[in-house]
Amino acid sequence: MRNRHAAAGIVRWLTAIAVAAAMAAPAPASGLDVSGSVSGERTVFTGDALHPEQGSGSASLAIAPEVYHQWESGPSLIFTPFLRLDSKDGERTHADIRELTYLKVGDGWEMRAGIGKVFWGTTEFVHLVDIVNQTDLVENIDGEEKLGQPMVRFSLVRDWGVIDLFALPYFRERTFPSIEGRLRYGLVVDTDQPVYESGDGQHHLDFAMRYSHSIGSIDLGLSWFSGTGREPSLLPGTDTLGQPVLIPFYELIDQVSLDLLMVTGQWLLKLETLHRSGQGEDYSALTGGAEYTFVGLGGTPADLGVILEWAYDDRGDTATTPFENDLAAAVRLVLNDMAGTEMLAGVIEDIGSNARIVSIEASRRLGDNIRASLEAYIFADIPADDPFRDLRNDDFLKLEVTLFL
Amino acid sequence: MFSFLQPLPSAAAADGKGLAIAREADSRMDGFADFTAEMVMVLKNRHGQESVREMRVRTLEVAGDGDKSLSIFDTPRDIKGTAFLNFTHKSGDDDQWLYLPALKRVKRISSRNKSGSFMGSEFAYEDIGSQEVEKYTYRWVRDETLSGKECHVVEFYPVDSKNSGYTKLVNWIDTAEYRTWQVQYYDRKDSLLKTLTISDYRQYLDRYWRAQEMNMVNHQNGKSTTLTWSKYTFRTGLTDGDFNRNSLARAR
Numbered sequence: 001m002r003n004r005h006a007a008a009g010i011v012r013w014l015t016a017i018a019v020a021a022a023m024a025a026p027a028p029a030s031g032l033d034v035s036g037s038v039s040g041e042r043t044v045f046t047g048d049a050l051h052p053e054q055g056s057g058s059a060s061l062a063i064a065p066e067v068y069h070q071w072e073s074g075p076s077l078i079f080t081p082f083l084r085l086d087s088k089d090g091e092r093t094h095a096d097i098r099e100l101t102y103l104k105v106g107d108g109w110e111m112r113a114g115i116g117k118v119f120w121g122t123t124e125f126v127h128l129v130d131i132v133n134q135t136d137l138v139e140n141i142d143g144e145e146k147l148g149q150p151m152v153r154f155s156l157v158r159d160w161g162v163i164d165l166f167a168l169p170y171f172r173e174r175t176f177p178s179i180e181g182r183l184r185y186g187l188v189v190d191t192d193q194p195v196y197e198s199g200d201g202q203h204h205l206d207f208a209m210r211y212s213h214s215i216g217s218i219d220l221g222l223s224w225f226s227g228t229g230r231e232p233s234l235l236p237g238t239d240t241l242g243q244p245v246l247i248p249f250y251e252l253i254d255q256v257s258l259d260l261l262m263v264t265g266q267w268l269l270k271l272e273t274l275h276r277s278g279q280g281e282d283y284s285a286l287t288g289g290a291e292y293t294f295v296g297l298g299g300t301p302a303d304l305g306v307i308l309e310w311a312y313d314d315r316g317d318t319a320t321t322p323f324e325n326d327l328a329a330a331v332r333l334v335l336n337d338m339a340g341t342e343m344l345a346g347v348i349e350d351i352g353s354n355a356r357i358v359s360i361e362a363s364r365r366l367g368d369n370i371r372a373s374l375e376a377y378i379f380a381d382i383p384a385d386d387p388f389r390d391l392r393n394d395d396f397l398k399l400e401v402t403l404f405l
Numbered sequence: 406m407f408s409f410l411q412p413l414p415s416a417a418a419a420d421g422k423g424l425a426i427a428r429e430a431d432s433r434m435d436g437f438a439d440f441t442a443e444m445v446m447v448l449k450n451r452h453g454q455e456s457v458r459e460m461r462v463r464t465l466e467v468a469g470d471g472d473k474s475l476s477i478f479d480t481p482r483d484i485k486g487t488a489f490l491n492f493t494h495k496s497g498d499d500d501q502w503l504y505l506p507a508l509k510r511v512k513r514i515s516s517r518n519k520s521g522s523f524m525g526s527e528f529a530y531e532d533i534g535s536q537e538v539e540k541y542t543y544r545w546v547r548d549e550t551l552s553g554k555e556c557h558v559v560e561f562y563p564v565d566s567k568n569s570g571y572t573k574l575v576n577w578i579d580t581a582e583y584r585t586w587q588v589q590y591y592d593r594k595d596s597l598l599k600t601l602t603i604s605d606y607r608q609y610l611d612r613y614w615r616a617q618e619m620n621m622v623n624h625q626n627g628k629s630t631t632l633t634w635s636k637y638t639f640r641t642g643l644t645d646g647d648f649n650r651n652s653l654a655r656a657r
Contacts, residue, residue: 035485068657076657103655110651119510144508157651214500214650219513263498266517293515296570301522336522338448338456340481368457371483404482 036065036080039402045182047393053179057396058088064098065405075104080148084139089181091191092138097148110155115148118164120210120221122261122270125328125348126287126311126321129257129272131225132208134172141183141377142359147172161213168206171196171228174248186390189234190245196228197252197278204228204252219261229253229279231320253278266293270309279320287311289328297333305332307346317352322387325351339364340371355379355386366401373400423543423559430583431538437613439465439643443636448526451627456481458524464535465643471495472535473648477656488656490648491516493535496564504653511650520570526630527599527621529570531563532590540564541574548580551587555580571598582606584614592625599623609639 044057062084070076080099086092101114121130132149139145150170156163176189198204206227213220232248239245257274271288289309297304307330311323330346341364349356358380363373375398382392446458457480464474471493478487486506493499499516519531541561548557556577563569572595577587584606592598605617619632646652 035482070657105655108646110655117509119508122513155651157646157649162649162651212650217498217500219650261513263500263513263515265498266515268513268515293518295518295521301525303518303521336525338450338454338525340483340525365481365483368480369482402483404485 033068034065035068035405036063037402037404038063039400041398041400043182043396043398045394045396047395049182050186050390050393051179054182055088055180058086058092058182060084060086060092066099075102077102089138089178091175091178092181094136094138094175096136098146099148108157110153110157112151112153112155115150116153117146117148118153118166120223120257120259121272122219122259123272123287123289123309124270124291124307124330125309125346126323126326127272128285128287128311129221129223129259129274131223131230131255131257132166132168134174134230136175138175138177138181147175161211164208164210164212166206166208166210168208168227169203171202171204171206171250173202173250174230174232176248182394182396183391185234185246187236187244187246188239189248190237190239191248192239193237193247194232195235195247195249197250198228217263221257221259223255223257223259225253225255225257227252229255229276231279233279233320251279266295267291280318281315283313283315283319285311285313285319285321287323301336303334303336305334306330307332322350323348327351339366350386353383353386355382355388357388369404371402371404373402374398375400422545426545426557426559426578426583427538427541427543427561430578430585433583434613435466437466437610438640439463440609440615440637440639441641441643442615442634442638445633445635446524446526446528447631447633449629449631456525458526463641463643463647465645465648467492471499471537473645474535475648475653475656486657488653490650490653491534492648493537495537495539499534502650502653504656509654511654517568519565519568527623527628528630528632531569531571532601532621546575549577551577554586556586582614584616597624607637609637613639 039062041060049056064080064082067079068076078099078101081095082098083095084093097115099116101112101116104111118132119130121127127143133146134149135143136145136147137143149168149172152167154165173191173194176191177184179188196202204227208223208225210221210223228250232250234246235249237245237247253276255274255276257272260271262269268291273284273286275282275284287309289307291305291307294304309328311326311328313319313321313324316324326348328346328348330344333343335341343362345360347356347358358378360376361373363371365371378395379388379391382388441461441463443461448456459479461477461479462474464472467473474491476489478484488504490502491499501514501516503512503514505512520529523530523533541563544560546558546560548555550556556579559576559578561574561576563571570592571590572593573591575589576585578585586603588601589597590599600622602620603616606614607617608614615634615637617634620629622629
């Protein structure tokens, strides 16, 4: 119940901010641009739950409105709250401000303040260097859903590249499933008692800097981050009732990273690499690979992309990521039809343990404003000592229907 | 990208007159500086079912190279906010990036898929990209009257024959203003694939002609796509700074 109260609190907060923003705004030159989406979701797990609290499936509803306004003098404000209700997992029922950003653009510079989201990186499977926003893990185990990050961001845009400076004044904790949720560790991660290395806790001021540039067929990004790491170490502990749980421990880290992409003909070559200190021993990690696109498959308008990537972490089995030496392959089929039908089928396999995750995702439009998607995950041949062992019975099928407004 | 400039000339042209016509058509587009416009694309399948895509386009003329353009999609709603940045080049592959708003991700994409369908329409990427003179060689065939207008009929042969979907394009270009009114596309087997009919030209800044309506009919699959352009505005003051990965990621 605690989380439902927390969610209600956040919603009230969101509403207050929206009202305040609307009232503080100078007389709008043009009206507010309101859009957004509502989606319904049904998940069915095909295997028996490993833990008695977990169910065999869930239903869920998410709303994500977007309000945008640009003043005649140039600056703009975007507000994107998010709310999810989940029938089974109290931690998955959550609200967030994905974005609440004031943007001012000058000649050769951009300034953003508020809550925002940025993405760094080039690869498809493992997003190694993307560190500014925290992962909203309860949304999707692919880790691509992110929580809004409070930030002030200044960008200097020049012929020789772009320099982004970030001040990140507030830390967002990673979300984890509750005891009722599937797709979790054997022990629940207790998000009520996070531990921070910094004495300032969530209020430690993090900094990041990035240089990025496109030179002909090459895009590159060189980044530095200093502050509380987004990826917690999970330590054994007990909750308030004395039950064993995992305690998320957020270390202070320093990280430098490089991301590269090169286009050559129908090939895309991708690389991401980082060096991090502060989370145990210093370590390096790398992911990279290639994508090739076959255009006009068999005389049809369809395109077929083939992706092969490798992920490596020099900590080996002690890595905080399960992808310490893994190979991933996928095919992406884009039909280029009226309904915008797309399919992505992939497999990621641990080179040491042969544990395999297979995922298939297909989607298409129904009419003009609805998109339906079907997602399937299979956790195959997971050995008892693999980081994914607790997901071995969590094969699932998820149907999502999203209405865009 | 979607500037649909009048076709331009090429150094390797086998035929002096064809090349001269292409160069003249191109030179009449010189100096437009930049423009913005809105476009509605209506896709129709052989059963008559329709699907609509709306987008806004900004284009910048680049001295000595192909245009830069930024396109922002408004519908279908599921791709609202998706934006596409294209640097066309007179020779070699174009540079292209796609912005995916849900992930806030700017993705480099391969521009080699010239023959690929644009947004599921009957227009290929190479049909809507900026038509640089250097991208074709030319042969003048004849002059003839098309719908009451005296036209040069000129065959265009793609220079990048390996990646183009066509062996040739037959263009009807009027002799008075060098505007293209009709294009026939021949596929790699040299059979007639598509016919583009262009209409409702309007003149801007007392010089630049732009068509408001383009209808592409695919003779082989029975589908068609109509592009309707509106709100052309020239010399809006766009600069290089409006066409980079940063401006792509904040395009509205």
